[in-house]
Amino acid sequence: AQTIHQWPVAEIKAVGSPLSLGCTIKGKSSPNLYWYWQATGGTLQQLFYSITVGQVESVVQLNLSASRPKDDQFILSTEKLLLSHSGFYLCAWSPPGQGRNERLFFGHGTKLSVL
Amino acid sequence: GDSVTQTEGLVTLTKGLPVMLNCTYQTTYSPFLFWYVQHLNEAPKLLLKSSTDNKRTEHQGFYATLHKSSSSFHLQKSSVQLSDSALYFCALSDWGSALGRLHFGAGTQLIVIP
Numbered sequence: 663a664q665t666i667h668q669w670p671v672a673e674i675k676a677v678g679s680p681l682s683l684g685c686t687i688k689g690k691s692s693p694n695l696y697w698y699w700q701a702t703g704g705t706l707q708q709l710f711y712s713i714t715v716g717q718v719e720s721v722v723q724l725n726l727s728a729s730r731p732k733d734d735q736f737i738l739s740t741e742k743l744l745l746s747h748s749g750f751y752l753c754a755w756s757p758p759g760q761g762r763n764e765r766l767f768f769g770h771g772t773k774l775s776v777l
Numbered sequence: 778g779d780s781v782t783q784t785e786g787l788v789t790l791t792k793g794l795p796v797m798l799n800c801t802y803q804t805t806y807s808p809f810l811f812w813y814v815q816h817l818n819e820a821p822k823l824l825l826k827s828s829t830d831n832k833r834t835e836h837q838g839f840y841a842t843l844h845k846s847s848s849s850f851h852l853q854k855s856s857v858q859l860s861d862s863a864l865y866f867c868a869l870s871d872w873g874s875a876l877g878r879l880h881f882g883a884g885t886q887l888i889v890i891p
Contacts, residue, residue: 706821
């Protein structure tokens, strides 16, 4: 069975400090990977997606970056956090090649508080 | 561009009553709609999906019918339970862009009280 693991579970960081969030998917080869951001009780905003190692596409510009160093790993980072970065970050995956009807499988997320 | 509208931000109901959560969408392409549910401190999970006009789809007591004529995909349940309290998102698959690009609505918080 496929599993998705996000780390850390929660972070409290200072404005201007760097950030790195991670996501690992086990049990599935070549998944499509996604980062989503969610304000508390708010909607889900897609940030990045990746269909293969080393290839990441940005959907919105929020002074964040993402990388896919391995087939099963997706990293979200920034060198300088802003207050507006606070929220819930969700990693998700979908099976490769399914097209528009693909469902997303979400991780449990990382709660980020920027102070 | 593509978009999804959920008109109710918060719905509070007594256990056992029926519920309908509204979802309308806008797209120039053939629509593929989803409902995701997110319980407190949990990840969102797929509840329903459909691309077939006028066909009811059901799961876990919830059901929805895609109506292309009215651009709607409302979520319904005949009798809500306490465990249905959660955040519900309607989402539209974006045909014009990358794989997995979903446009999510603002979400509807459903609270079921005893």
